[in-house]
Amino acid sequence: MFADYTWSELGSIFAMQGFAGLILFSVFVLMALGLAIIFGQMGVINMAHGEFMILGAYVTYLCSHIVENYVPSLFGVYFFGAMILAFFASAALGALVEWALIRHLYKRPLDTLLATWGLSLMLQQAYRSIFGAREVGVTLPDWLLGSVALTDTIEVPINGLFVMALTLVIAVAVYFLMFRSRMGMQTRAVVQNRVMAGAVGINTERVDRKTFALGCGIAGIAGSAFTMIGSTGPTAGQLYIVDTFLIVVFGGAASLLGTIASSFAISQAQSTMEFFLSGSMAKVLTLLTVVGILMLRPEGLFSLKIRR
Amino acid sequence: MTNGKSFLSRQDLLALAVLAALLFIVLPVSVDIFRLNLVGKYLTYAFVAIGLVLCWGMGGILSLGQGVFFGLGGYCMAMFLKLEASTPEATKIQSTPGIPDFMDWNQLTELPWFWEPFKSFGFTLAAILILPAIFAFIVGAAMFKRRVGGVYFAIITQAIAAILTILIIGQQGYTGGVNGITDLRTLMGWDIRTDSAKYVLYFLNGGLLMAVLVLCLFVLKSKLGRLLVALRDKEDRVRFSGYDVANFKIFVFCFAAVLSAIGGAMFTLQVGFMSPSFVGIVPSIEMVIYCAVGGRLSIFGAVYGTLLVNWAKTTFSETFPELWLFGLGALFIAVVLVFPNGLAGVYRAQVAPRVKKWLHTRKSGPDAPVQDPQAAE
Numbered sequence: 001m002f003a004d005y006t007w008s009e010l011g012s013i014f015a016m017q018g019f020a021g022l023i024l025f026s027v028f029v030l031m032a033l034g035l036a037i038i039f040g041q042m043g044v045i046n047m048a049h050g051e052f053m054i055l056g057a058y059v060t061y062l063c064s065h066i067v068e069n070y071v072p073s074l075f076g077v078y079f080f081g082a083m084i085l086a087f088f089a090s091a092a093l094g095a096l097v098e099w100a101l102i103r104h105l106y107k108r109p110l111d112t113l114l115a116t117w118g119l120s121l122m123l124q125q126a127y128r129s130i131f132g133a134r135e136v137g138v139t140l141p142d143w144l145l146g147s148v149a150l151t152d153t154i155e156v157p158i159n160g161l162f163v164m165a166l167t168l169v170i171a172v173a174v175y176f177l178m179f180r181s182r183m184g185m186q187t188r189a190v191v192q193n194r195v196m197a198g199a200v201g202i203n204t205e206r207v208d209r210k211t212f213a214l215g216c217g218i219a220g221i222a223g224s225a226f227t228m229i230g231s232t233g234p235t236a237g238q239l240y241i242v243d244t245f246l247i248v249v250f251g252g253a254a255s256l257l258g259t260i261a262s263s264f265a266i267s268q269a270q271s272t273m274e275f276f277l278s279g280s281m282a283k284v285l286t287l288l289t290v291v292g293i294l295m296l297r298p299e300g301l302f303s304l305k306i307r308r
Numbered sequence: 309m310t311n312g313k314s315f316l317s318r319q320d321l322l323a324l325a326v327l328a329a330l331l332f333i334v335l336p337v338s339v340d341i342f343r344l345n346l347v348g349k350y351l352t353y354a355f356v357a358i359g360l361v362l363c364w365g366m367g368g369i370l371s372l373g374q375g376v377f378f379g380l381g382g383y384c385m386a387m388f389l390k391l392e393a394s395t396p397e398a399t400k401i402q403s404t405p406g407i408p409d410f411m412d413w414n415q416l417t418e419l420p421w422f423w424e425p426f427k428s429f430g431f432t433l434a435a436i437l438i439l440p441a442i443f444a445f446i447v448g449a450a451m452f453k454r455r456v457g458g459v460y461f462a463i464i465t466q467a468i469a470a471i472l473t474i475l476i477i478g479q480q481g482y483t484g485g486v487n488g489i490t491d492l493r494t495l496m497g498w499d500i501r502t503d504s505a506k507y508v509l510y511f512l513n514g515g516l517l518m519a520v521l522v523l524c525l526f527v528l529k530s531k532l533g534r535l536l537v538a539l540r541d542k543e544d545r546v547r548f549s550g551y552d553v554a555n556f557k558i559f560v561f562c563f564a565a566v567l568s569a570i571g572g573a574m575f576t577l578q579v580g581f582m583s584p585s586f587v588g589i590v591p592s593i594e595m596v597i598y599c600a601v602g603g604r605l606s607i608f609g610a611v612y613g614t615l616l617v618n619w620a621k622t623t624f625s626e627t628f629p630e631l632w633l634f635g636l637g638a639l640f641i642a643v644v645l646v647f648p649n650g651l652a653g654v655y656r657a658q659v660a661p662r663v664k665k666w667l668h669t670r671k672s673g674p675d676a677p678v679q680d681p682q683a684a685e
Contacts, residue, residue, distance in 0.1 A: 043459075045459055045462075045463075101641065101645070104645060105644065105645075108644075109458065109459050110364075110370045110458065110459065110462065111644045111648070112644075113370070113372075113459070113462060114593075114596065114597070114600065114640050114643070114644050115640060115641050115644040115645065117593055117640055118636070118637040118638065118639065118640025118641040118644075119637060119640075119641065120637075121633050121634075121636055121637035121640070122633065122634050122637035122638065124633065125630065125633035125634050125637070126634075128633075129630060238589075238590075242466055242467055242470045242589060245463045245466070245467070246463070246467050249460060249463055249464075278478060280474050280475070280477065280478030281478055283474055284471055284474050284475050284478065287467055287470065287471045287474075288471055290467075291464055291467055291468060291471070294460075294464060295447075295450035295451065295454075295464075296450075298451070298454050298455075298456040298460060
């Protein structure tokens with residue numbers, strides 16, 4: 001399959017597809033980070049994670065509409081405000097869901113799966129009723145459009161660069177929040193030993209709610225970033241949920257670094273293969289490889305060595 | 309176990325008799341053939357739900373990929389029927405007569421090798437039973453031997469369902485793509501589209517369902533069934549007692565897979581087509597809700613749950629399509645939060661004591677014969 005291309009063409013193909021893979025990687029990381037916090041740290045399977053992401057996307061869409069029609073002078077920078085709003089909207093819904101639903105089910109992880117699936121169906125229908133079944137797109141400000149030509153054959157789109165920068169910022173922020181802040185310390189303490197954490201005075205219920213809300217909020221940001229590279233429909237979240245779960249499991253459920261590494265591996269493999277095979281076969285091969293590796297090494301790429 | 313029938317208690321016999329009366333007498337008499345065919349379609353999902361009771365309710369293994377096995381069975385049957393429908397005479401307008409129409413549309417000029425054996429009915433029947441069992445064995449052995457279970461198993465089976473759907477849709481020329489395999493006409497020369505054939509298939513389906521129920525009762529009442537429940541509740545303890553836990557899990561997973569495949573094959577026969585929309589993530593998880601609504605611990609509950617949810621789905625999605633997804637979502641949440649044991653749980657708490665009392669008063673007569681509940685119908 002390589003025979004038809006010259007070396008320099010192949011180089012460009014790999015560079016361009018590699019970059020497309022990096023954009024995919026960024027979206028995967030944003031989605032998977034939220035899920036890794038909820039699933040990896042709390043052990044809750046949130047099948048509605050994709051819908052939290054879509055909530056962020058719709059909030060961004062609403063913001064773009066409002067700003068475009070009423071305060072066009074701010075249009076160049078609305079995106080930052082929209083992202084913060086998306087975070088808080090998803091986080092607030094997450095906190096509500098945790099209070100109403102998840103906290104009753106911490107001891108039954110398989111049942112959280114069913115309950116959150118039900119939640120995701122309801123949210124999908126809600127989006128469909130409110131925003132319509134058609135996919136909506138966001139108008140991007142001018143400075144995010146266009147692309148940068150690196151060489152004659154290699155071009156990179158600016159919105160992709162922006163999403164990557166955003167992912168970097170969020171990943172660093174999550175790192176500091178989880179490993180360098182009081183809240184992260186409390187979360188990790190509750191994860192490792194709930195009873196002991198409670199005994200030293202941590203309000204474990206509040207930590208649960210905050211952690212769940214944080215994971216959902218990051219999903220909201222992911223949705224916001226997602227609007228820059230694709231359009232949003234009521235069922236868009238469901239398309240990504242399986243990929244995201246596989247990424248988290250493949251990376252080693254409790255390891256945030258593993259999540260990033262596995263997002264990278266999966267997105268790169270998929271986008272490089274996509275050029276040579278059809279899109280669906282690339283996805284099948286990638287997922288099959290991941291499932292195959294998981295059967296041989298169920299604990300994932302990075303596993304924490306802890307005694308239980 | 310002293311004689312062949314002792315694994316069926318009086319309550320089981322009563323439950324079987326009530327279900328048989330409903331399926332074979334009440335429904336055929338009261339609804340027309342269109343609705344009856346619809347009921348038959350729902351009952352094919354009941355095979356999957358019964359498999360899930362054994363696998364999830366009794367064994368504690370939640371598989372979100374039962375649609376894969378349903379699809380395998382269904383596709384095997386559909387491939388056979390499609391080949392029978394694509395005789396050179398029936399397909400002479402194609403550029404390559406004698407191959408299924410969708411292959412011709414996708415510029416295939418000869419039958420792919422894996423379609424060849426499905427020209428034989430015997431092979432097809434064997435494949436419906438064996439293919440899913442082998443597939444489930446590979447997945448189950450890889451996972452359970454490494455002590456992967458619970459949530460991880462659920463996610464991986466779900467991923468497999470996703471992979472298979474993408475594969476079927478992507479390989480249009482070999483599988484019929486997103487439309488699936490359609491326009492199936494005859495089974496061994498017998499037209500399956502006529503009303504009389506639909507009646508026959510309905511009763512065949514119901515009969516198979518009864519046989520499967522009896523088989524499941526046998527499995528549950530045997531030592532194997534007890535071990536399944538034991539390893540669900542305290543896996544380590546069963547392991548330390550010297551049992552190889554993985555083998556039991558693999559067995560029940562394969563068993564559930566074969567049941568689903570039978571359901572899938574019956575589905576193809578009754579509905580007349582098979583498509584990837586019965587294989588993927590969404591149908592697989594909906595099959596779990598049929599089982600959960602009926603009661604994850606009761607095989608009879610699973611049948612009633614399947615009928616009820618599908619009836620509700622047909623009724624509500626016809627009249628209030630907007631509300632149906634809200635209703636289904638709420639059903640998922642309610643079943644988990646409020647009724648973890650589903651309809652069967654309600655039945656056991658409210659109705660069963662009375663039935664037991666009633667059976668008991670009859671039994672107190674001098675040497676009441678065992679078949680009595682059936683006669684009481």
